[in-house]
Amino acid sequence: MIQIEKKYHFYAAHRNKNADEKCGRIHGHTYKVICSFKFEEINKKSGVTLLFSEIDKLVEPIIKKYCHWLLLHEHDALCNILSLANEPYITLPFETSAENMAVWLFTEIKNNSNLPIFKISLAETLSSTVVYEP
C-alpha cells in the first residue's frame, strides 16, 4: 500500500450567515487542500503508482472550478441581489463552512476522478484546517 498526498489551493470569497458575525461577513480565503490517495501497488516497470501529473489533470479542474469566485449557499439572500446586479457567483447546496467544503470537495473528487482518495484536508487559514476521512 502506497499513500500519495497532493497539495492544491484556490482563492474564493464566501460568507456563512448561520455562523458567527465574523463568518457572516463576505470575506476571502486562500484555501489549501491536501488530497490523500491510497494505491495498492507500484508499477514494476515505471516505478510509480500513477504519475503526479495524471492526478493533477483529474483533480485540478475540480478544485479550480471554485477559484476566484464568490461561493454562496443557494438560499443566501445575496443571490437575488447579485443576480439583479449581473454579478457572477457560485451557489452550493450548503453553508460554505470549511467542514462542508471539505466533504463536498472530497465527494466531487471521488465521484468525478475515479481516484482512490481516502482523506482530504482543507485549510481556511494558517491556523485552521479541517480533515475529512469518511
Ligand SMILES: [Zn+2]
Ligand atoms: Zn471564511
